């Protein structure tokens with residue numbers, strides 16, 4: 086049995102070995118058990134139902150929430166020679182008819198269907214005439230109200246099971262939250278499932294967090310230095326900002342497009358399509374851009390505004406580097422993010438329990454930004470996973486930050502906040518400390534205070550950094566009126582009394598932050614110019630073939646497959662078939678064309 090599976094894996098999917106815990110999940114499905122697969126984005130979950138779908142007799146019914154996602158998967162499977170069909174509302178009636186015929190005649194290994202369609206009488210009736218091999222529920226967190234993408238249609242899925250009560254169900258999600266997981270098992274339901282949980286680590290992603298100075302210029306510098314010729318996503322908080330940043334990147338030699346929920350639907354589809362089908366495209370988007378974007382060679386995800394939770398941050402950064410090659414997650418954040426999000430939380434009218442939970446999530450996000458330790462370790466800790474002390478692949482591990490004892494300046498700042506009445510913003514407090522006379526300041530008679538001018542020893546930049554870290558640590562809080570004023574937080578008094586010390590990280594200066602080693606992955610740099618040229622020729626051929634068929638280039642071969650071709654230089658069909666990602670069907674279709682390029686001296 087196992088040998089048979091490995092043959093199918095190699096022949097159909099072109100992969101030499103299973104990845105992570107795929108084999109366990111697949112064995113469980115094949116033995117007829119319900120199975121729950123938890124793995125991060127890019128963890129290779131799809132194979133856990135696709136391979137059984139191919140191996141078992143009958144049709145695997147795959148519930149998938151987005152049409153774009155279904156179409157992508159089906160196209161990719163068809164490229165591998167698998168009989169896969171998507172049934173959704175964008176099809177013409179003839180297409181629906183053909184699909185139904187194929188199903189009834191047993192000519193379909195995998196059928197992708199949207200949840201709302203799956204529970205219609207017509208579909209349930211159709212299933213009576215189909216031999217179902219298994220049910221797969223992709224993005225299964227959509228069934229949970231705790232999750233971030235709740236879809237009421239998912240609650241109706243139980244109607245589907247009675248069409249084939251004996252077949253195994255497999256549910257898959259990248260949600261690490263325990264409450265959501267329990268919900269999924271109970272609500273679908275899964276019957277005493279085998280739970281296959283992979284590590285949520287994404288070792289090929291390098292994490293960077295930098296302090297905002299001039300964020301768009303910092304972004305440009307980062308992209309110019311590390312991502313020439315790459316595709317990626319830039320997340321911002323507001324619609325208008327997507328347009329502004331995209332325009333800025335366009336003016337500076339990048340091909341960038343804005344994306345947000347307010348765009349005309351047609352335009353939105355076009356942006357999504359261009360992003361997956363072309364190379365070298367940057368999408369500047371709100372969080373609306375994400376689920377359904379399955380592009381495997383997103384080389385960077387950048388955040389110009391801080392997300393509201395680590396969960397959201399991890400989901401978003403997880404879209405980078407699905408192909409396993411090096412990718413960057415880069416974020417710029419500043420005091421405005423902290424104060425803004427805190428202020429938003431403070432003015433919320435949501436029930437207290439929810440407010441508390443959100444405040445806690447924000448705090449964890451801040452902790453991540455401010456940490457002097459390994460970022461990956463913090464991320465994994467959030468998902469209850471332990472990790473080595475230093476991952477060696479985040480900014481803090483690559484260039485450990487310097488920390489210093491800021492207890493005394495912190496006391497000065499808190500006392501300045503207190504003495505000026507706990508209503509002024511950071512900029513003003515710093516002016517008082519630095520002894521900068523202004524009309525406003527003399528009007529308030531703050532030049533008479535004992536704290537006036539006692540902070541000349543630190544630069545404005547250093548003071549700002551300290552304020553940010555004080556806010557992050559709850560020594561300072563934004564005033565509830567939301568005007569940017571600061572007041573003392575719950576932790577302030579112990580610091581003022583000298584009962585605790587305040588150790589902070591020193592922000593990297595402009596120069597050193599430029600040098601911060603953001604690896605442009607050792608992975609994709611070439612040791613000789615010839616290799617670089619070969620890589621470009623292979624990419625050009627791939628793009629040409631993709632355009633002819635109107636499919637994304639990575640559906641022909643992933644970047645990782647092309648990279649292996651460059652390094653291994655196969656010149657015969659049998660050598661080429663040993664490259665990971667080259668299955669039988671693709672070898673037949675494209676083998677000769679790629680070999681021609683590979684044989685060119």
Ligand code: ADP
Nearest residue numbers: 100102103104126127128129130131132381407
């Ligand atoms: P997920 O659904 O968990 O986000 P995918 O199923 O999209 O992940 O898989 C991520 C990438 O890993 C895809 O490019 C896929 O082709 C690749 N992949 C999956 N399984 C294997 C494997 N056994 N060997 C090599 N690559 C794999």
Ligand code: ZN
Nearest residue numbers: 459476479482
């Ligand atoms: Zn690290």
